[in-house]
Amino acid sequence: MKSLFAILLSFLLLLYPANYAYAADATDSIGGPCPYDAINSAVPSYKTYAEKDFKNPEEITSNNGVLTTTLTVKYGDNNIAGCPVHLRSYNGKLVGPTLRVKPGDTIRINLINDLPPQDHPDNHQTNQQTDGGCSYEMETETNNEPHNFNVTNFHTHGLHVSPSGCSDNVLRVMKPRAKDGEPAKEYMIEVKVPDDHPTGTYWYHAHLHGSTALQVSSGMAGALIVEDKEEDKIPEIKNAEEKIFVVQQIVYDQKGEIEDYKPFVPTGWGKSQRHVTINGQIVPMIKMRPGEVQRWRFIHAGIRESIQLELRNDRVQIPLYEIAVDGIALGKLDSWKNSPVELEPGYRSDVLIKAEMLPENQTEETYLLSDKATTSKKLTGGQAS
Known part of the structure; x- marks a missing residue:
């Protein structure tokens, strides 16, 4: 990556471990342009659709x-x-x-x-x-x-x-x-x-x-x-750049369509190996200045699967400072230092994120916002197989 004199944050939403094959039915076996394959960041085509600049919805x-x-x-x-x-x-x-x-x-x-x-x-x-x-x-x-x-x-x-x-x-x-x-x-x-x-x-x-x-x-x-929230009167919140994350689990078959409810079985999403999108994007990237504060509004717009959000730099978890849940201001900073922010379908969470200062002689740093692996017992859609 070229140095942009900024901290780079790439949102890599890793779903449940893809250690099982999708059990395609007779209809899916026809195949099409959208196979049930996990995204491979090593192939040249990956960069044509992933890791583009983050875009808020219209x-x-x-x-x-x-x-x-x-x-x-x-x-x-x-x-x-x-x-x-x-x-x-x-x-x-x-x-x-x-x-x-x-x-x-x-x-x-x-x-x-x-x-x-x-x-x-x-x-x-x-x-x-x-x-x-x-x-x-x-x-x-x-x-x-x-x-x-x-x-x-x-x-x-x-x-x-x-x-x-x-x-x-x-x-x-x-x-x-x-x-x-x-x-x-x-x-x-x-x-x-x-x-x-x-x-x-x-x-x-x-x-x-x-x-x-x-x-x-x-x-x-x-x-x-x-x-016009009360906490917007706080300078750090009022002046923070806002990012809106409509987190979706868009379902489609191998033809790129959805015309029945077959994919909505309890473990269908994980087995399909489809990827979570944010505002329709795959692994978008946000560029922040060292020390910059942003406000991120998370909306889980899926229908079944839990999402456990955490921000990491290598193995170090970076705090997400939660200021509102489901639209209701907390009146405090709730720091998620050692556990993820949990989002079930329909949940919303507003957090503040501060880009850390760069070490001397370093021009950029990459953080990953990921969906922490969820055990089968915590799957809202049922037990993984």
Whole structure:
């Protein structure tokens, strides 16, 4: 690496030890451009997709008390670790845009469901309802089998807001067009954030019963930040550069697609040898100046597996100073010196990180942010085999 007169931090999320082969079923045995192989940093192609500069997701900020945006749900064609993937998405990307608001703001989203027609739309029994001038379809009956993967809705995870009408309503049904050639259907969402709402790190994602796991595992998730936090008045926090980590476990078969729930068995993720992504990136790198302080907002946007985060320089663990959990400020620095920061699906953790000073005659240092190996007994998805 060329000297950049900075401390280099590369985020290498190492999942459970890949000492077993993926038990491919008859469908997977067809093969494709995305084999179930672990990433190999020794091959020339690795540098074409890994260890690129860290990028925060695209950001949309409220203006004069209102955040207005459009989210288009459609198939997106992207690349993960050199593999072409064709997955359901927000706006065609691997991660949704960050929505940044303040207490008292209103979030107005025009959600366009531009997915293909659903084969069996009658799996969701609905009726039309009207609430405060907003008309919407409400689910009245469904089943507990995976179904209707092209039907969606919208949930703000962690916000204390209305769960009814056209707000954060997880029973609302947003169907795609009924027939090919018809225009995509549009749905208005309006979420009013209370004036006294706690500020912090939240997130949003699809949440329709029967298709939640498949859509979230395709990348249909994004950060939602309620800002103007009390601790932002502290100079070290206020002046710290912010990094948002939407940590995802994006699932896809050997064809780069996901059209069923076969990969979601308890040990499916580990056996697939897929790699955790951060904002859609593989092993991104952050460059910091010696002594610089940054604020990192971690969001576990996966659906099953635990993540145990720790920052190391060789064998020495570097403290992550936690200042908030699930959006709630701790009012103190909680230093994780000898244990990892635990993230279960849906968890959020805000930490401060300070790049250490460089030894004399040294121009750079590399740290690894990794997922500490998890024993089978601690796997949220079940016991490893």
